Amino acid sequence: MRLILYTGKGGVGKTTIAAASGMRSAELGFRTLVVSTDIAHSLADVIGMPLEARPVEIAPNLWAQEINVLEEVRNYWGKLQEYLAMALEKQGVNGAIAEELAVIPGMEEVVSLLHIRKQAMEGEFDRVVVDAAPTGETMRLLTMPESFQWYAGRIINWSERTMGLVKPIIRALAPGTDVLALLPKLMEEIKALRDVLTDRTISSYRVVVNPEKMVIKEAERALSYLFLFQYPVDAVIVNRVLPPELSVDPFLRHMQEIQKGYLKTIENTFRPLPLWYVSQYDREMVGLEALSQLAQDCFGAEDPGQIFYTGQAQEIVQEGENYLLRLPLPWVEKDKVSITKRGDELFVTIGNFKREIMLPNVLTLRRATRARFSAGVLEVQFSPPTTT
């Protein structure tokens, strides 16, 4: 079973590429499910067919599904939420506030993920391709298993202490069901989920970009978080690439020249990750036939369901009170390294190789105190912030 998740800035082509990969994987004979976890679904529009909250077969070997997250949240969490609100009210918290507090942050994300894991566990599909929400939300989704554990742990502790007060109410509220037993069970499920999501032999994360400044920056930031949480990233998809032959039309020619610069930036920024390119089409690529063509344009004869990269493209390790950022740059000739850190950006120069690295929060607050480049790996040391 393979789980492939596409993310990227809003509008870059995530849904299109996810659907196209799914289509190609199905054509190659793998039972493939394309599933959208974005609340603002557009998978049905891209595929050109109505979809449902359960997997629907839309072509040989190909299923598609749009998870109805809000409804699931209600089904899955309704009882627990009611209980929490009631326990809070019992402690003197005003009704509306109690209800608000009872909403565990990230429930929607957890529901989507559990759903995907269920598909993975039931083993009906060889591949599950996930069309995720734009980067920010996806990062929230992927960091969720960590923060959820913390939050649920607090609730369990807290409810153990207040059990005496509320037990009779729970009994009345949900006779025969042990609402509180739900949480530890859920915590266990989420732990298992995190194991699947970080398993390199199962999961691959791909970031979709366009040759545009802000899109590249956002992708870099997303990648720094994926690496930090050790989610295996195996490719970057560059979508909307104009043909390289310069056009006679001055407007298009200008666009091509701008893109050329960003395509270079993309190479510098994302290698050693494999890069796959998709042309800018002169029409909307919707419907299975168009998607199949797009997938072949992108991956050629390659199977989009394979694992494209197994290395760790960036790593943050702890060393005493410092963190080390490790970045393999195997193609860079050994030379003197210089670094400059400005806020959440780190500028690296090694000989004539230049790269800007967007840092995750954990490093933004620290000082970059040492950099060295040896055996094809750049290592930057981040020390705790100076206290004044």
Ligand SMILES: Nc1ncnc2c1ncn2[C@@H]1O[C@H](COP(=O)(O)OP(=O)(O)OP(=O)(O)O)[C@@H](O)[C@H]1O
């Ligand atoms: N290479 C391309 N050539 C032409 N049109 C494209 C290309 N890639 C995507 N599109 C079109 O761009 C629009 C946005 O694409 P898509 O819905 O796949 O993006 P998205 O990243 O999923 O967006 P959202 O963040 O809103 O979910 C769609 O109308 C799609 O058909």
Ligand SMILES: [Mg+2]
């Ligand atoms: Mg989309």
